Structures are given as structure tokens and as C-alpha cells.
Amino acid sequence: MGGTYYLLKEEGGGLYSERLAWWNLWLFSTGVFLVVAGYLYMGLSGHYSSLFSEGREYIEAPRWADLYLVAVFGLFLFNVFMTVRTRTGWDPITGLLTAGLAGLAFFYLFGMKFFKNMSMDFYFWWWVVHLWVEGCWELIAASMYALLAIRLFGFPRERAIKYLYIEAGLVLFTGILGIGHHYYWIGTPRYWLLVGGFFSALEPLPLLVMVLDSVRLAFRERGFSHPNLLAQYWLVGGVIMHFLGAGVWGFIQTLPQVNRWTHGTQLTAAHGHLAFFGAYAMLIIACIYYALPRWRFGHDGLDQKRGFLAFWLMVIGVMGMTLALTCAGTIQVFMERLWGLPFLEAQGYMGFFYLLRFVFGLLTATGVWLFFLDVLLPKPVTVEEELYKEPLVLEGFHVA
Ligand code: HEM
Numbered sequence: 001m002g003g004t005y006y007l008l009k010e011e012g013g014g015l016y017s018e019r020l021a022w023w024n025l026w027l028f029s030t031g032v033f034l035v036v037a038g039y040l041y042m043g044l045s046g047h048y049s050s051l052f053s054e055g056r057e058y059i060e061a062p063r064w065a066d067l068y069l070v071a072v073f074g075l076f077l078f079n080v081f082m083t084v085r086t087r088t089g090w091d092p093i094t095g096l097l098t099a100g101l102a103g104l105a106f107f108y109l110f111g112m113k114f115f116k117n118m119s120m121d122f123y124f125w126w127w128v129v130h131l132w133v134e135g136c137w138e139l140i141a142a143s144m145y146a147l148l149a150i151r152l153f154g155f156p157r158e159r160a161i162k163y164l165y166i167e168a169g170l171v172l173f174t175g176i177l178g179i180g181h182h183y184y185w186i187g188t189p190r191y192w193l194l195v196g197g198f199f200s201a202l203e204p205l206p207l208l209v210m211v212l213d214s215v216r217l218a219f220r221e222r223g224f225s226h227p228n229l230l231a232q233y234w235l236v237g238g239v240i241m242h243f244l245g246a247g248v249w250g251f252i253q254t255l256p257q258v259n260r261w262t263h264g265t266q267l268t269a270a271h272g273h274l275a276f277f278g279a280y281a282m283l284i285i286a287c288i289y290y291a292l293p294r295w296r297f298g299h300d301g302l303d304q305k306r307g308f309l310a311f312w313l314m315v316i317g318v319m320g321m322t323l324a325l326t327c328a329g330t331i332q333v334f335m336e337r338l339w340g341l342p343f344l345e346a347q348g349y350m351g352f353f354y355l356l357r358f359v360f361g362l363l364t365a366t367g368v369w370l371f372f373l374d375v376l377l378p379k380p381v382t383v384e385e386e387l388y389k390e391p392l393v394l395e396g397f398h399v400a
């Protein structure tokens with residue numbers, strides 16, 4: 001939300017209502033704080049109550065919080081819509097961003113209906129979980145990558161828009177029916193094996209386009225010459241990790257023939273971590289680092305030493321966790337699924353990799369604390385005025 005506001009504000013003319021944006025921040029934070037406090041209370045007291053949790057993974061927020069958060073999100077959408085309408089103007093980038101955000105709000109509603117039939121319940125549960133991350137979020141991410149690439153790499157807008165069309169087209173083509181890769185084993189009709197396998201196997205394509213696009217851009221002459229190198233690293237690194245986590249780790253288990261053995265193992269958790277870190281965390285941190293020095297100091301000169309340490313700690317940490325979980329998952333698949341050992345017995349053989357995962361988890365956590373410190377207490381450096389004021393025109397990027 002903050003990233004959207006900031007980037008739209010910079011697109012031109014400010015926000016439709018800055019006051020509403022502040023209300024948005026406080027109302028949303030309060031809601032999330034109350035929800036998390038409820039979970040902690042339940043965990044610590046050991047008493048379950050539907051006042052605090054609905055009990056369904058990822059969308060366990062209680063009903064009052066569902067309604068509250070949808071209302072706050074409506075407020076956010078209204079402000080975004082009006083900002084684009086009255087200030088920045090509609091173009092494919094702002095249009096796609098708004099459409100993706102509206103999609104999040106829309107699909108959230110399907111998680112609010114409860115079915116007694118478990119197959120039905122999971123069928124719609126995935127409308128939230130899968131269509132959020134592999135549908136709406138991919139659109140939001142693609143438009144945010146475009147907005148940031150324009151600013152951080154001097155990417156020509158027309159070219160960004162061309163790529164955006166390709167990416168969005170591919171995402172919608174593969175991602176929507178790709179939902180079938182979650183419908184193999186929950187009691188849905190058999191044709192989902194074919195539909196899910198086929199469409200989800202194509203899902204890495206748009207992600208690959210994003211990587212090719214941004215890496216090529218980054219290694220052009222002057223590509224990495226923006227004074228805010230750290231934000232550039234988070235952006236390009238994020239695109240790469242997004243591809244690895246979603247496009248590679250997701251792909252390896254997406255065919256029914258493979259998923260039959262790997263479903264719900266540590267391989268799933270390995271994929272979940274890398275994909276979320278790359279697609280969500282790194283992009284959001286790129287927005288944060290882009291905005292931070294501009295907002296705090298009015299220029300791009302940020303002392304980046306601490307930030308880079310945090311970057312590498314987090315990237316190596318999450319990658320290490322992912323590899324450790326992948327090894328643990330492989331053992332699990334063999335012992336539990338192929339040899340038929342009981343769950344806990346198989347877990348006993350995975351201890352070494354859980355230990356490794358813990359060590360890399362510590363690295364990740366250290367990086368996160370350092371990052372918080374860096375964001376809360378950023379240090380400025382003075383930059384040569386020309387360096388960041390000079391418009392970036394990259395050779396070979398001219399569009400007819
Ligand atoms: C932004 C992108 C993505 C994110 C954040 C993401 C995240 C996740 C998460 C958290 C799960 C675990 C769900 C559960 O609790 O059961 C999951 C499952 C899965 N994902 Fe992804 N994913 C992404 C993209 C992809 C892509 C592109 C593919 C395929 C090419 C894919 C294939 C799968 C499969 C097959 C499963 C089910 C694994 C199982 O059967 O246990 N994902 N994903």
C-alpha cells in the first residue's frame with residue numbers, strides 16, 4: 001500500500017487525498033495488530049475462540065477482521081482509483097496496478113464463505129490463495145517493477161509498457177487455469193490433472209520474461225549507475241529470486257506425476273519461502289529503499305553499507321533455508337512417500353537439514369533486524385548533485 005501510494009504520488013500531481021492515506025495506514029495497522037494480538041493470545045492461553053481465528057490456513061483472520069479489512073481496503077482502492085483518475089492519468093501501468101489491487105479485494109471475498117463440504121471449501125480457498133499470488137500479485141508486481149525500472153534504471157516508458165503487455169497476457173493465460181495444480185488431490189474432477197498440469201507448467205514463462213528484461217537492462221552501460229544502488233539490487237535481485245522461487249521451485253512440483261509424491265512436504269515449504277521472499281518481500285523492500293532517502297532527506301544519497309549487509313544476509317539466509325528444506329523434503333519424499341515410513345520416523349532422518357535450516361534462519365533474522373534498524377535510522381551521504389538530477393538516457397533504448 002505504501003509503495004503504491006509513493007510511486008503513484010511520484011507519477012505526478014500527488015495523491016487524491018493524503019489524509020485518507022493516513023487514515024488508511026492507521027486503520028489497517030490497527031486491524032492487523034488486533035488480529036495478530038488475537039493469535040498470540042490464543043497461542044499463549046491455549047484457548048480457541050472463533051472471535052480470534054477462523055482456523056483456515058493463511059485466511060484464519062476472524063470474520064469481524066475480514067469485514068473490517070475489506071472495508072479498509074475499499075478505502076485504499078478508492079484513493080488509488082481517484083488518484084489515477086484525477087492526477088496521474090490512466091495508462092497501461094497505472095491501469096494494471098489498479099486492476100491487480102482491485103483483484104486482491106475481489107478474491108478475498110471468496111475466502112469468507114464457509115462450506116461444510118471440504119472439497120468445496122478448498123476449491124474456493126485456493127481462489128484466495130492461488131489467484132492472489134499467481135494472478136493478481138503477478139500483475140501488481142509487474143507494474144511495480146515497471147514503475148521502479150523507469151525510475152531506477154531510466155527505462156523508457158514505452159518499452160516497459162510493451163513488456164508489461166507480454167507479461168500480463170502470459171500471467172492471465174497461465175495463472176488462472178494454473179490453479180488446477182492445487183486441485184489434484186482434494187476430490188475435484190479428474191480433468192484438473194490435465195488442465196492444472198498444462199497451464200501451470202507454462203507459468204514460469206512470464207517470470208522468465210521479467211528476468212530477461214530486467215537483467216539485460218541492469219547490465220547495460222550505466223545500468224547500475226543510479227546513486228541508490230541498494231534499491232537497484234533489491235529490484236533486480238527480487239526479480240531473479242521471484243523467478244527461482246516461483247518459476248523453478250514451483251515448476252519442479254507442479255506436474256501431477258511429481259506432485260503425487262511431493263504434495264505437502266518440505267519441498268512445498270521450500271517453494272513457499274523462496275517464492276514469497278522473491279515475489280513479495282524483495283519487491284516491497286525495493287520500494288522501501290527507493291522511497292526512504294527521498295522521503296527522509298529529499299535526495300537519493302543514502303549510506304548503503306548497513307543496507308547491503310542486510311541484503312546479503314537475507315538473500316543468503318533465505319536461499320540457504322530453501323536449499324536445506326529442499327534436501328529435507330527430498331528425504332521426506334523418499335522415506336515417507338516411497339518407502340512408506342511413518343511421518344515421525346521419516347522426520348527423524350531429516351534432523352541435520354533442520355539444523356542447517358535453523359542456522360540459515362538465524363542469518364535471515366539478523367538481516368531483518370539490521371534492515372529494520374537501517375530503515376528506522378537511515379544515514380544520509382551527500383551525492384554529487386548532477387549524478388541524480390541528470391536525466392538517464394540509455395544507449396540502445398530508444399523506441400521509435
Ligand atoms: C508469486 C508466486 C508464488 C508464490 C508466492 C507461491 C507460494 C506458494 C505457497 C505458499 C504454497 C503452499 C500452499 C499450501 O499451503 O499448500 C504453494 C504451493 C504450490 N505452488 Fe506456488 N507460489 C507461487 C508461484 C508458483 C508457480 C509459478 C508454480 C508453478 C509453476 C507454483 C506451483 C505450486 C504448486 C504445485 C504448489 C502445491 C505444492 C503441494 O502440492 O504441496 N507456484 N505456492
Ligand code: HEM
Nearest residue numbers: 268269270272273276277278280281318360361362364365
Ligand atoms: C528466520 C526465518 C524463518 C523461519 C525460521 C521460518 C519458519 C517457518 C515455519 C516453521 C513454517 C511452517 C512450515 C510448515 O508448516 O511445515 C513456515 C511457513 C512459511 N513461511 Fe517461514 N520462516 C522464516 C522466514 C520466512 C520468510 C523470509 C518468508 C517470506 C518472505 C516466509 C514465508 C513463509 C510461508 C509462505 C510459509 C507457508 C509455507 C507452506 O505452508 O508451505 N518465511 N516458516
Ligand SMILES: [Fe+2]
Nearest residue numbers: 130134179181
Ligand atoms: Fe498455485
